[in-house]
Amino acid sequence: MTNEEIRTIFFAECEEALASAERALTICKSQPDNMDAVNDVFRSVHSIKGGAGAFGYTALQVYTHGFETLLSDVRDGILPMTEDLLSLLLRALDLLGDHVARALEGSEAPDDSAMIAQLAAAQQGGGTAAPVEAAAAPAPAEAAPEPVAEPAAEASAASEASSDLDDLLSFDLDAMLNDIATDIAPAKPAWRVTMKPQASAMLNGGEPLLLLRELRSLGEGTVRLDTSALPDLDGFDPAGAYLAWDVTLPGEVERDAIEDVFGFSGDDLDVAIDQGGVTPEAPAPAPAAVEPAPEPAPAPVAAEPVAAPVPAPAPVAAAPAPVAPAPHLRRSPRPWPPLHLRPHPPKPSLPRPKSPKHPSPRSSRRSPHRQRLPRRFRNRCASICASSIS
Amino acid sequence: MHQLTLPSRCDRASAISLHAELRDKLKAGPVAIDGSDVTALGQAMLQLLLSARQTANRAGQTLTITPSEKMRATLTNAGADPDMLCGNGMPS
Numbered sequence: 001m002t003n004e005e006i007r008t009i010f011f012a013e014c015e016e017a018l019a020s021a022e023r024a025l026t027i028c029k030s031q032p033d034n035m036d037a038v039n040d041v042f043r044s045v046h047s048i049k050g051g052a053g054a055f056g057y058t059a060l061q062v063y064t065h066g067f068e069t070l071l072s073d074v075r076d077g078i079l080p081m082t083e084d085l086l087s088l089l090l091r092a093l094d095l096l097g098d099h100v101a102r103a104l105e106g107s108e109a110p111d112d113s114a115m116i117a118q119l120a121a122a123q124q125g126g127g128t129a130a131p132v133e134a135a136a137a138p139a140p141a142e143a144a145p146e147p148v149a150e151p152a153a154e155a156s157a158a159s160e161a162s163s164d165l166d167d168l169l170s171f172d173l174d175a176m177l178n179d180i181a182t183d184i185a186p187a188k189p190a191w192r193v194t195m196k197p198q199a200s201a202m203l204n205g206g207e208p209l210l211l212l213r214e215l216r217s218l219g220e221g222t223v224r225l226d227t228s229a230l231p232d233l234d235g236f237d238p239a240g241a242y243l244a245w246d247v248t249l250p251g252e253v254e255r256d257a258i259e260d261v262f263g264f265s266g267d268d269l270d271v272a273i274d275q276g277g278v279t280p281e282a283p284a285p286a287p288a289a290v291e292p293a294p295e296p297a298p299a300p301v302a303a304e305p306v307a308a309p310v311p312a313p314a315p316v317a318a319a320p321a322p323v324a325p326a327p328h329l330r331r332s333p334r335p336w337p338p339l340h341l342r343p344h345p346p347k348p349s350l351p352r353p354k355s356p357k358h359p360s361p362r363s364s365r366r367s368p369h370r371q372r373l374p375r376r377f378r379n380r381c382a383s384i385c386a387s388s389i390s
Numbered sequence: 391m392h393q394l395t396l397p398s399r400c401d402r403a404s405a406i407s408l409h410a411e412l413r414d415k416l417k418a419g420p421v422a423i424d425g426s427d428v429t430a431l432g433q434a435m436l437q438l439l440l441s442a443r444q445t446a447n448r449a450g451q452t453l454t455i456t457p458s459e460k461m462r463a464t465l466t467n468a469g470a471d472p473d474m475l476c477g478n479g480m481p482s
Contacts, residue, residue: 197433202402208433209468216467225469230437232445233416238409239402242437245469 010051014100017044021093025086032081041089042071047263048100059109060099066116067092070123079123088122091115188251190221191275193258196244198268199237208269212245214261221249244270251275391452392418396425400435400461408435412442420452428461436468443475453477 024040031037049064051057071089073079098110193215197208216223226244236242249258255273262271392415397404415421423439439455446453455476457465462472472478 202432202434209431209436209464212469213467223467223469227437227440227444230441230444232448233409233413233441234445236409236413236438236441238406238434238438241433242441243433 007055010055011100011104013051014048014104017047018093018097018100020044021096025090025093028081028086028089032086035075035077038071038075038081041093042068042075043260045071045096047260048096050263052103057103059112060103063099063109063112063116064096066119067096070119073123085122088118092119189275190251191249191253191255191258191273193247193249193274194244194270194272195247196270197241198270199239199241200268201241202239208241208243211261211269212247215247215249215258218257218261219250219253221247223247391420391422394421394423396423396428396435396461398427398429400425400428400431402432402434405432405434405438409438412438413445416442416446416449416451416453421446421454423453423455425455425457425461428458431461431464433468436465436470439475440470443477446477 021041021044024037024044027034027037028041045064045068049061049068052060052064070079070092074081074085074089079085092115095110095112095115099112102109195208195211195215197206200206201208212223215221224246226246227242229244230236230242255275258273262269394408394412394415396408412421412423421442423442442453443455445451457472457476465472465475
């Protein structure tokens with residue numbers, strides 16, 4: 001796949017993310033407390049940001065960063081979804097559409113300094129903050145892929161690094177436990193996701209812990225931290241990367257959802273996703289700690305408390321040998337191709353186990369028979385190529 | 391007992407700036423790290439603290455860490471036992 005093709009896929013993804021975000025914000029109009037919808041907006045913007053970073057659309061990346069930071073506070077309940085806030089988010093989404101369109105054309109990014117200031121102000125002042133009249137200084141934003149471009153607006157003061165950490169900041173353990181504590185019958189072998197960030201994964205604001213959090217939001221699982229490579233302080237390079245994780249997720253989680261977490265992350269990560277008779281035992285000799293079992297769910301949806309993913313004699317992948325090798329994939333900033341390398345697990349027939357109370361646009365997209373991402377993108381590419389790219 | 395205070399945002403830069411001091415002070419004697427202001431903690435700081443815990447345990451040195459609630463939650467999310475890291479008892 002050429003860079004141009006991947007770039008085309010990126011813009012197809014942007015288009016879909018914009019549409020998904022718009023649908024979700026529409027849901028928020030009538031259901032301000034619909035956190036699924038808020039989360040959809042967040043993920044859409046986050047996805048665009050990741051691709052923007054990977055492709056060097058700095059202005060787009062900076063803008064989505066400010067947008068996403070505010071959304072994370074809404075998602076985590078720090079900011080209530082007021083009418084003012086919703087209005088701001090809709091305007092911010094409009095501008096995001098402009099940003100994407102300009103990036104696609106290769107023209108100069110729109111002036112977003114006022115909007116970035118408003119987003120920041122809304123985050124500071126809480127949901128009741130009136131829109132701030134920010135000085136709309138003409139921002140020399142960069143549209144061309146120019147990785148060293150100076151971020152346009154000073155108002156986006158939050159550096160990439162620090163505000164990615166805002167996600168961690170607003171992490172809510174209780175909410176997460178409620179989210180993941182839905183019990184699931186062990187119909188399918190558990191997923192096992194291993195993740196080892198490289199040192200470069202933490203550069204430019206990359207934060208592997210956020211990916212971990214995203215993974216955990218997919219379903220009840222375990223997280224095992226592997227510290228076997230961790231040196232003592234004398235041999236410790238603070239710019240290095242020494243940790244690895246081994247995450248198990250219910251077999252009912254769709255592979256797409258897991259891959260989505262790493263899609264466009266743009267970081268150097270060693271990631272392997274496996275399913276099929278896998279026990280959560282880590283090969284690593286010295287896991288530091290095992291995640292304690294989540295607290296009992298306050299609102300058990302399905303019964304059947306499951307102690308552990310049972311390595312039932314799986315119909316598929318019982319014998320690991322004949323399956324294609326390459327369980328470990330080094331993720332590069334070109335995200336898609338490696339995912340083709342592994343064969344498909346059987347498609348789970350259940351939707352994501354997460355609260356299905358509100359049919360969100362995103363989850364509705366995940367029909368069991370839907371093709372995986374690359375196929376979807378190929379279709380999208382076709383239409384975009386026809387209309388926009390000569 | 392040497393006191394160190396973690397910043398609110400424990401990002402990569404803060405881990406880099408803390409490393410040398412933490413290493414040197416832990417060699418010199420007991421260290422107490424105040425993490426009560428921590429609102430965000432990333433992998434860089436997480437692994438630095440884990441290394442400090444490992445170093446202290448191997449050397450028989452005293453290291454205590456006082457985490458904020460956010461910090462505890464992040465540790466748990468990352469599969470690190472907050473109590474074990476912070477030195478509040480060693481679960482089996």
